[in-house]
Amino acid sequence: MGKPTGFKDYKRETTKEKPPIERINNWNEYTKRLSDAALQTQGARCMDCGIPFCHMGIEIRGTAAGCPIQNVIPEWNDLVYKGHWKEALQRLQMTNNFPEFTGRVCPAPCEGSCTLALNEPAVAIKSIERSIIDKGFENNWITPRIPLHRSGKKVAIVGSGPAGLAAADQLNHLGHKVTVYERADRAGGLLMYGIPNMKLEKQVVERRIKLLQQEGVKFVLDTEIGKDISPKVLVSRYDSVILCTGAQEQRKLRIDGSEAVGVHYAMDYLTGVTKSLLDSNFKDDLAIDVKRKDVIVIGGGDTGADCVATAIRQKARSVVQFGKHPQLPKTRLEDTPWPQDPNVYKLDYAYEEAKAIQGEDPREYCIQTQKIISDKDGCVKELHTIHMEKILGEDGFYYFKEIPGTERVWPAQVIFVAIGFDGVEKSLPLQFGVTVTNNRVKASARDFKTNVDGVFVAGDARRGQSLVVWAIKEGRAVAESVDEFLSSEVKK
Known part of the structure; x- marks a missing residue:
């Protein structure tokens, strides 16, 4: 060095x-x-x-x-x-x-x-x-790199999130003609609509999409495979198909009152806000608006944090985020030794903003939502909780035990459910005829092949909900496997 x-x-x-x-x-x-x-x-x-x-x-x-x-x-x-x-x-x-x-x-x-x-x-x-x-x-060091030679092979990629884009980029530079299908009106998948603008400005995503187009990648938007184009037709048109549809089956909140007006999935909220911002700078009034409302976010992860930051910008009256786990330690513990992720307490951007407005960290730890109460019109009025303690059982597993006397009633007019994803939306994989196991499209990390010849899968659809960087890794790896497949087809 x-x-x-x-x-x-x-x-x-x-x-x-x-x-x-x-x-x-x-x-x-x-x-x-x-x-x-x-x-x-x-x-x-x-x-x-x-x-x-x-x-x-x-x-x-x-x-x-x-x-x-x-x-x-x-x-x-x-x-x-x-x-x-x-x-x-x-x-x-x-x-x-x-x-x-x-x-x-x-x-x-x-x-x-x-x-x-x-x-x-x-x-x-x-x-x-x-x-x-x-x-x-x-500095204009990044310019379109257009392949000098084309293989004559065509690849369809379903989904334009980070896995799909990485696969498209790799395969295009290998000389294959790549078409990316996206059911939304803008390319980018999670990058476009799942991550708020204040974390990732959409002009950054659009700049990359434009570069990919200049290099030869074709994007077909507002087109849902399985609805607008059948999987059978897609397979017949292309030499290979890659499913990069993500793990977008949102986990349901299964408690009394969860069907009340004002209870929304977190991703629906974030997507709607971003789309309204991009389409009209909120003039279309199509986004869920929490101005002067008491907001509760159920779920302690990053998606929940993004809901907190979004609600703060919409001038919510109050914002609280519920998590079932205890507060993380401030220093690395023995059970997360280096080089593991230290998994320590941080005051991320959303919580720093909420604290600046409300005077305290908006997170509540070891808390269990019991039921949601509606008013006479069926709209959310309040939410009932109880605190828990995390205990180690005799079998070596941790359990959560309710603490009597810690019940509490929270005023709320809007509740966002951010408790994760169950896995891939099954309807499309089933139409392709690929095997779905444990809510994931079955394929190994070695070759990314499904049980259907010529159909591959990568990203969250294969591995489950994960990080953008893992999706990029899978997109690069599946491209290598598809290229080998296409090369073997030429030899035949």
Whole structure:
């Protein structure tokens, strides 16, 4: 490394955040880049550790450890430190199709596995990654790369989320003609409608879609396979089909009163708000509006946090988020040793904003929703809860036990259900005739082949709800498998 003692000489500094009171008044990204000089300093903190666990990309106990797409992080950190930004971009693009997405929305498991993170704040990998790709676009270093030769083979990809886009990008550069089908009116899938604008501005997604189009990828929007075009017809038109439909079957809230007016799925809320913002800057009045309402978000994950941030921007009267697990520890515990993700308490952007407005973190921990009460018109009026304790049973498993006397009634006019996803929407895979097991399309991570010849699957549809970076990894891997399949077809 260019600065062997950089990790001792400099302190960690990450992407700057706009003040909460300022940023909640608009829907723009809440972060802004560090200066080039500051980023070079951060690159200098990347130590010559010998074995860089930051890019090992494995799963430990079901969570990512290191970068799943094996970004060669130390190399581009060093290049940034030396001011060689264009070379750093070239290294980054070797492994990551869309650094502008991961540099904004990835939880950065690479940082949890950074060797420096053993006893010091990790290298600011995510901030550096985003800055490399943003500078690449700003300096016009990123231009359309149009394949010189075409194979004559055609591939259809169903779904334009990160897995579908990565597969399309890879296969296009291998010379195949790629068509991506998307049932929504804009391409991007989760990136477009599942992640709020303040985390990922949609012009960033649209810029990448435009680049893919310039390189030869065709997008067919507002077209639902299985409804507008039958799977049988699709298979007959193309040499191969890849299902990248995601895991969009939202988990239902199964308690009394859950059918009341005012109870919504979180993704329906986030999608509607983003679409209304893009279509008309909210002039169409089609988005769910929580202005001057008491909002409760059930579910303690990132989707729930995005609901909190969205409701804050809509000027909700109050926002509370329920989670069934205890508050995370502030430091790494023994049961999450390095290089695992430390899984520690953070005041993420949404909670920082809610705290600035309401005076406290909006999260309630170890809480169980018991029932929802409606008024005479069938609209949500209040929500009843009880607190729980997490105990270790004699069998070695953890259980939740209700605590008598902790019952509480919460006023609410709007409730968002953000308790995860059950898996793939089954109707389309069944029309293709592929096997669905445990709510996932069955295929191995070795070749991504389904039981139907020529039909492949990747992303959340195969592995279940996961991170954007895992979807990109699967998209790249399925493209390699499809290319091998198409090559073998030519030989026949």
